Amino acid sequence: MENQLIKYFQKYLDLNQEEIEFLIENVPIVEVRKEEALLKEGELSSAFYFVITGIIRMFYLVDGVEKTTFFYEENDFVSSYESFTKQIPSKHYLQAVKNSSIAVFDIQVVAKILKRFPRFELLSRIVMEKELSIYQDMISHFVTRNATQRYLNLVEHKPHLLREIPQYDIATYLGVSPETLSRIRRKIKSS
Amino acid sequence: MENQLIKYFQKYLDLNQEEIEFLIENVPIVEVRKEEALLKEGELSSAFYFVITGIIRMFYLVDGVEKTTFFYEENDFVSSYESFTKQIPSKHYLQAVKNSSIAVFDIQVVAKILKRFPRFELLSRIVMEKELSIYQDMISHFVTRNATQRYLNLVEHKPHLLREIPQYDIATYLGVSPETLSRIRRKIKSS
DNA sequence: TTGATTTATTGACAATCGTCAATGAACTTA
């Protein structure tokens, strides 16, 4: 399992033995059970994560209702950037949708990695560029498409999420209520 | 004007003379007139930008209507990440809201900078972390707040944008029609 | 300053969406 992370990194950088060993020693893999939290509102984020298997959901708690903003899957990096980089209390929760295997990059470890192996900066740049591209796309979807179109986009590009995640979480992720999503689905079927 | 970019970088990295000269020589400052485009839909993004003065608007063209997704201001980096990093046609436009002074980081120049001064990777990481934090926040606003709340947030945090930008662009940025924003404003006044 | 153009507001109406409550379906657990 560990080497899935290494494998991912190797796509962009030819790691040497020293680097690989350092990663294996300093980046633990933890098993997170369904519903378990990696980060809660108000906590300082002390790490970012890499999803080896499973799904991590990011959400906000608004008036007692969980509003999902993102699903992180296999080979995705997960971070509450504001809390992690500024070391301020997190506004969101990170929670496992199902039992997941997660690589934990502690903030101290990250500093050590970057100090000892500066070329890892390249990796973080690549990872972040990817993420920025995804977020820009996501924001554009909110501004340019209605809920039905956003749902159809999900059906087309991430059908597995629809199988693994309760519909009420998909609904808030699309920015609508669960009832509205249910009606959107009915309308699509009948057309 | 050039040294505003240098000054920004100096906040994070103590640049030496060689680095400063390299930047001055290789990162031109261009004057962009109001309404002028830095990037159009369908084009390959060959550069990213740094706003020295002015405002750059990012938008999509949907059924003939411009849907704004972002306003970049002084000291902001501007990039269509997908087009720039993957070198594929851009989905969005980048256009000056008013006459602006823009530093242009050509893709070739960026490669040269990073090769010659690897510690600039650190800078790109810091810039991107900031941006990711902003985008995460923005997505959360779409999911957790209604249009009125998003408008009030703008009034509180970016009042200058409301003075400089036509209301119909603010409207699509908030994800509503210009008429709806007008009514939101009336409602707020009367309360 | 005046006229032309652009931008913002308002009204009317239809479409969409959120909320609350009830029902039905699916999944758990004993």
Next chain:
DNA sequence: TAAGTTCATTGACGATTGTCAATAAATCAA
């Protein structure tokens, strides 16, 4: 299997929003 729990669907209704058209206000250019 049966009962309990969670999740998805549906109906009713009110609130919000989009659209189209008209008007008012603001901006720009001659």
